[in-house]
Amino acid sequence: MAGVWREHDDRVLDLSHPACESLLQGCPPSLPAMLDRGLETFVQRIGTDAIDAGALRPLAGLRLLAPLQPGKIIGAAYNFVDALAERKMKHPAEPVTFFRSGATVIGTGESIRIPPDVGKLGYEAEIAVVIGRRCLNVPAEQAMRYVAGYVAHNDVSAVDLVKCDGNFVRGKNLPATSPLGPWLQSADAMPDPHAVGIRLELDGRLLQSGSSASMLFRIPELIAHVSARMPLEPGDLIATGTPAGAAAMHDPPGWLEPGSTVTVEVEGLGRLVNPIAAGAPFLEHLGEH
Numbered sequence: 001m002a003g004v005w006r007e008h009d010d011r012v013l014d015l016s017h018p019a020c021e022s023l024l025q026g027c028p029p030s031l032p033a034m035l036d037r038g039l040e041t042f043v044q045r046i047g048t049d050a051i052d053a054g055a056l057r058p059l060a061g062l063r064l065l066a067p068l069q070p071g072k073i074i075g076a077a078y079n080f081v082d083a084l085a086e087r088k089m090k091h092p093a094e095p096v097t098f099f100r101s102g103a104t105v106i107g108t109g110e111s112i113r114i115p116p117d118v119g120k121l122g123y124e125a126e127i128a129v130v131i132g133r134r135c136l137n138v139p140a141e142q143a144m145r146y147v148a149g150y151v152a153h154n155d156v157s158a159v160d161l162v163k164c165d166g167n168f169v170r171g172k173n174l175p176a177t178s179p180l181g182p183w184l185q186s187a188d189a190m191p192d193p194h195a196v197g198i199r200l201e202l203d204g205r206l207l208q209s210g211s212s213a214s215m216l217f218r219i220p221e222l223i224a225h226v227s228a229r230m231p232l233e234p235g236d237l238i239a240t241g242t243p244a245g246a247a248a249m250h251d252p253p254g255w256l257e258p259g260s261t262v263t264v265e266v267e268g269l270g271r272l273v274n275p276i277a278a279g280a281p282f283l284e285h286l287g288e289h
Contacts, residue, residue, distance in 0.1 A: 002031045003057070004046055005183055011056045019052035031068045031184065035234040039132055039148040043186045066107035067151055067184040070237045073100040073128070074226050075155055075172065079241030080214045086244040095217045095225045098168035100155070100239070104178040108272050112156055113176040113279030114258055119160025121177075121256040124242035125200035125208050125264040127193060128153040129219055130184060135232035143223035146232070149186045150193055152266040153239050154179040154200075154274065156256065158282075159248070174282055179262075180237075182270045189268075194218055196267040198243055203261060207254045210243025 001016040013020070015029035023045050027033050034042050077096040078084060084091060106112070114121055132148025156178065162171035190196075193212060200208035217225070222238050232238075247254040256262060256276050264272040 001029050002034065003062075005059060006056070010059050012059050012062060013046070013051060014055050014057050017052070017055035019055040032235050035068070035130070035132060035148055039186060040188070043188060064108055064182045066105050066110075066180045067182075068130070068180075068235050069105055070102035070235050071233055072102055073105075073153075073178065073237040073239055074098070074232075075100055075168070075239040076217065076222055076241040077168065079216050079222075080210065080243045081216050082210055082214045082244040083242060083246065084216070086246070086249055091216055095222055097222075097226060098172055100172045100178060102237075104173055104175060105180045106176050106178065106274070107180065108182040108274065110179070111176065111275050111277040112154075112179065112256065112262070113174075113277055114256060115174060115279045115282035117281045117283045118158040118171075118174065120158070120247070120253075122157050122159050122247035123200055123202070123207070123254070123256060123262055123264075124155035124157065124246075125198050125266070126153040126155055126239045126242050127151075127196060127198065127212050127266050127269065128180070129193070129223070129238040129240060131223075131232045131234060131236045131238070132187070133234055135223065135227045138224060138227045140220040140224040143220040143227075144187075146223060147187045147219070148234070149184045150190050150266075150269060151180055151184045151237070152182075152264050152269040152272045153237070154262065154264045154272060155239055155242065174279075176279065179264070179272050179274045181272050185269055196269075197265075198267075199265045200245065201263045201265075202254050202256070205254070207247070207250060208243055208245035210245065212240070214243055215240060
């Protein structure tokens with residue numbers, strides 16, 4: 001069920017509580033349903049309607065699931081100028097994108113599962129854009145109207161598979177490798193998504209510390225590029241890319257391994273913390289021996 005975190009008292013408004021029926025006006029208390037009907041409408045009502053104290057629950061007693069299970073995630077590769085400089089790569093002439101299934105999403109506190117047969121796994125701390133309404137062939141100057149909110153994302157990647165295949169399909173679609181959360185921040189509460197800090201730690205070791213100001217192609221350009229090639233639906237995500245500090249760039253490298261914990265922190269979007277565990281074989285499951 002969906003809830004609304006109140007930062008000032010660290011409590012959550014439980015939207016499944018009977019006191020919230022008038023606020024929801026027939027909408028199920030779930031984020032996908034609220035996105036379908038226009039999240040901004042509910043944000044406005046929550047900000048102005050009186051809150052019944054009985055509908056408030058302490059955050060400390062709750063388990064947070066992923067804010068949503070998107071239908072699809074479109075990722076932007078090679079989209080931060082500091083990361084390109086780190087790898088001594090030229091700037092791409094247009095956005096480089098890939099598809100990630102929404103079925104790979106897990107929430108904060110859930111384990112990233114590493115198959116034993118896929119080689120090295122890397123991390124990518126990101127700010128992801130949540131699409132709020134159907135979006136097709138939208139020009140960049142209108143694109144931000146289609147944004148419902150933002151969420152922290154860790155785009156875990158099987159880098160050896162990406163190199164072997166020459167594409168992102170398998171390397172970006174391992175089960176339980178797309179941590180998302182801990183919550184969604186509505187678009188109105190994010191003054192400038194192109195000026196937020198992005199950090200990642202692995203077992204307390206700082207491996208990424210950058211800013212969304214380093215995006216090569218900004219959010220309006222990404223939405224325009226993607227929506228010219230496919231429809232984006234409410235609840236879909238665009239993962240905007242990651243700053244410098246990739247696992248291979250460190251000495252020693254920062255590859256993800258079972259027994260470790262990885263933490264992504266995006267300014268204003270909370271801390272996304274995930275333990276790392278061993279997963280089932282992946283290539284064997286696909287029939288590749």
